[in-house]
Amino acid sequence: MADITRQQIGSLLAKQGILIAFVAFLIGFTIANPKFLTPDNVLSVIRSSAILGVMALGVTFVVISGNLDLSVGSMMSFSTIVVLDLHDKIGPALAIPAMFAMTLALGALIGFLVGYLKLNSLIVTLGMLSAIHGLTLTYSGGKNMDIADKEGTWFSVFGQGTALGLPIPILMFVAVAALLGLILSRTSFGRKVYAVGGNGTAATFSGIPRARTVFMCYLISATCVATAGLIQASRSLGSQNTVGQGLELEVLAAVILGGASLLGGSGTIFKTVIGVLILGFIQNGLLLIGLQFYVQFIVTWVIIILAVWLDIAAKRGKLMSPIA
């Protein structure tokens, strides 16, 4: 009897280690500052995590397919700047689809290079990180972009509006997560993504179109980036060219924190959402505690590494590597 309970706990830990770590960590911060878990604060954290979160959802597909996407930060800057610029030139109704088309074109280029030309995704997306940053600066001439009439535009709804009592960015995050979660877990395309990332050669011999699957993953990632850029632009109605700089690493951290393997083949949308929330709540929690900010850098990453370790240890059933 005792053995069974122990096994059950073990399997629960192995499956939901990251979720348990998340709950433990919420309790810890709430004890440190009771304001941490108030509805206002929780909503404001989720709302500001939504931008990073939507990007992480797309990158989850790329990572499961066995590739990386380091270009999402500068691609988000690009989307934000483009949609803000076009807003005043052709109006929001046309600016949004135009921005999506331009961002998807970039995603298609990366997907072509990694999927069909089989170039290393780390190098391609690292290169695109710089190239897209240059493209954004060329486009804007380095100037900050601001919408002229900030009060009078309906464009602000995506970042600042509410529906059903909830901020729109949260609803968009939930909607995209639900849609992509269904695609990943309930469609044949989703299974192909796992197959390609788990064992690409085996997938090819099983008749799975490897190149097209990878290509589609980058298109999904670019769609998510464009959505994030839309929320970002709408939230502040103005932006500098470097708004997404450095986000690629936070996005990747959220995806890995959720338990996706960098080697591909594993990960889920739900766990990525948990990873995103952990990151958002750590940053907010440390601010509320009022820790000196130099120390915050250290503590943030200590917590992330600790969480990844606990997750892996729970899966292995051991704290140390079994083959060390």
Added chain:
Amino acid sequence: MTLRTTLIASTIASSAIILAGAAGAQTMKIGITQNNVGVDSYQTTYESAFIAAAAENSDVDAVVLDAGGDVARQIAQIEDLIQQEVDAIIIWPTNGEAVIPAVRKAHQAGIPVVVTNSNIAEAGFDFVNSFSGPDNITQGARSAEIMCDKFKDMGIEGEAQVVHITGQPGYTTAIERAKGFEDRMPEVCADVMIVDTQPGDWNREKSQQVMEAFLVKYDDIDGVYSGDDNMGVGALNAAKAAGRDGIIFVGATNFAVGYEAMAAGDYWGSIYQSPVDDAEAALKTAIDILEGKELPFLNYFDTPKITQDNMGDYTKPVF
């Protein structure tokens, strides 16, 4: 690109010298290597203002270069300028430490060096003739004065609570402005409490997140000081979204968005720092040195206070 720019520049420069020689005037050949034109509107405006100022002065012949944020490229550009035997070099350092050896080389070649906008590290001061730029400590102090005066008008100088959003940790401008503000506030408004300080990294979105956390943490916030207006407007957006009125926002480096928020009555004041003044001051400093005038080592240009009360005296910033 660098080589081509240099070749074109030197061709233009030599023809200009010949023309000037024919005219009998003495031409000063002044080279500038900038930090990263195009990365933000301030630097973009600075460059065009510098070129315009140089074109206006018939005695000046300018070689305008940009390091694109790359230290190695900037060092190579300084060496190019030494080779070209320019009369003076103006440098906007990409990195306060790494450029020192190149600056020393210029100094040893007998070429006067002016540092513009952001100073190099103290170890290099011996090789620099003058620093031309804003005084960030004074800017921070002036922001404290603007905020204190407003609190006195409102009659809350005895109890006001202030939060402080700084620029990127480790950046000289961020450190100096923070120091100026935090040292000056107790001198002018002894009872105002600075209750929290966190970095907004010069980023509007980051600053908005920081302010959201502050609003949860503190039920009573009377003033927000941000290291520049870009961050200040982020904080303002957070306060507006949370429905918290009556907070006095003071920034630095007045941006167009800050100016507009002041015009709308949402944002109280800032420090007016014009990239045009910055560029013109750098060029004038170099010319003054070449003409043998005595200059202070720290040759600051004035960055006045701007608030809702006097903003009519200033044009809207272009960045």
